[in-house]
Amino acid sequence: MNFKGEQPMGFALFTSAAAAMAAKDALQNLVFDPETNSVLRAEMAKKNLYVKRGVTGVGTETAPFDQSKRLRTASDYSTSHYAPPGAFAPPPSWMPQSYMPPGGSFDPYTGYGMPPLQPVAQPMVSPVAPAGYMPMQNTKDNPPCNTLFVGNLGESTSEGELRSIFSGQPGFRQMKVLRQGRSTVCFIEFADVNSAIAVHNTLQGAIVTSSDRGGMRLQYSKNPYGRKKEFVNNNQDGAPGVPTSETSG
DNA sequence: AGCACA
Structure with a gap:
């Protein structure tokens, strides 16, 4: 279903282009309404969002604006202090070399600079945690599989x-x-x-x-689909092993 | 924290 021009949309301001990219990737295809199986589409906006000083959550004002009263959003408030959300934490040791977590390399954007400005107040919530998510601790996970x-x-x-x-x-x-x-x-x-x-x-x-x-x-999963169960006894000394469902069939 | 089916 595609009701072009009729679907609600919104714009979100991030501390950096890299953070916005990370959020975009993280939220892409998110099912935000399971009833209708509605999926979220995220794109980089064509223009930076303008935010009036002291006002939060704006974006749609059409009132005439005064250059002195508004703040141009920058792409590079010191990205160094931006802590990526948990989903992009440094890879654990079992992480295959080939896998780069999203948000890892945004070099194309670092030189994207506009003049640095005073940072706007940022709420201390994860920029990629919309309504519909709960913080979730996930200790003890297994290596990625299908x-x-x-x-x-x-x-x-x-x-x-x-x-x-x-x-x-x-x-x-x-x-x-x-x-x-x-x-x-x-x-x-x-x-x-x-x-x-x-x-x-x-x-x-x-x-x-x-x-x-x-x-x-x-x-x-500990036991992914399509992974052949290994022999219980694959000792090299030739001793008879216990037949498994694989061997006794 | 709880991991089945092949």
Whole structure:
């Protein structure tokens, strides 16, 4: 569905072009309305957002403006003090060399400078945490693979909502919901690891309305789809191993 | 924190 010109849109101001790029990538394809499976489209604006001094959340005023009363937004308030959000934290040791976290290299934009200005007051919230997300601590994750494990889902979680959230994501293959008494977990297979990584990052902590636990927790599955189960006994000394379902068939 | 199906 594409109602050009009729969909609401908004503009968000970031501390730097790099931060805006990171947020854009993080939010791209976010399902913000699971009911209709509506997906968020994020682009770099054609022009910088102008913000009146002392006013927050503006952008649509048409009143005549006075150059002295407005502040031109710069692309380079000292980017050095900008702490990237958790999704772009330094890669752990198992991170494959080939994978560069989004937001890692924005060199094309660093020379993009406009004259530095006094910084506007920035709210101390993560620039990529819109409504619809909950902060989510995700200790103990597994190496990236093509299958995501979804946790922190209440027993009331509807499979339909999960499907509407994930089935529209690029690379989605299949989904399986598992009821576990008081809680629910879910497995999602993607066509490739990168698709899974993208969703792991963008939907981490996303609110599942039908669940009563706030945000979902996304982890890489311990046992991804399509990975052959290894032999339990692959000792080199030739001793007979215990047959597994692979060997005894 | 809870990881099934092949």
